[in-house]
């Protein structure tokens with residue numbers, strides 16, 4: 154089997170590899186940088202879902218003999234009421250070679266309130282996190298999730314869960330059709 158991942162970010166690509174290992178799938182995984190087709194910082198669930206789907210569709214187009222492609226996308230949700238918090242959201246999409254598309258939501262947690270103004274001014278969460286922690290490339294490592302849960306759940310672990318949910322749904326359908 155051959156699987157394509159629509160990102161070269163190790164927190165995403167590594168997550169798909171780990172998910173496949175856990176599900177005892179023998180597949181070659183290829184990481185490809187593709188366009189998300191949405192803004193660099195998606196600001197709604199809908200935009201984040203579209204980014205994940207676009208990545209998966211674009212990745213599958215690149216590798217003709219792939220069985221399926223996975224797109225993973227992070228975004229933020231600003232909240233529409235004064236009491237609602239700004240959250241990091243996560244979505245994944247799997248597009249199979251038969252054209253079937255699967256979508257799965259990942260964990261979301263609240264971010265510091267002061268992030269809201271910066272996000273509205275056009276700042277990316279990845280850059281905000283690096284400034285907040287005075288470090289580089291947090292998005293490629295534990296992510297906002299890992300930082301704000303004191304390492305309890307990392308971005309990679311969350312994307313691993315999303316990938317397992319996607320691959321599981323794909324498997325269910327493949328078995329049903331057999």
Ligand SMILES: O=P(O)(O)OP(=O)(O)OP(=O)(O)OC[C@H]1O[C@@H](n2cnc3c(O)ncnc32)[C@H](O)[C@@H]1O
Nearest residue numbers: 160162193226227277278279282292296297298308
């Ligand atoms: O190379 P790609 O695949 O684009 O990986 P990315 O880290 O940029 O991830 P996304 O494009 O999916 O995320 C959109 C933006 O949100 C940021 N982001 C999302 N989740 C994050 C997290 O847990 N920690 C830090 N930044 C995060 C990310 O850095 C981008 O600025």
Ligand SMILES: [Mg+2]
Nearest residue numbers: 189193194279
């Ligand atoms: Mg990005």
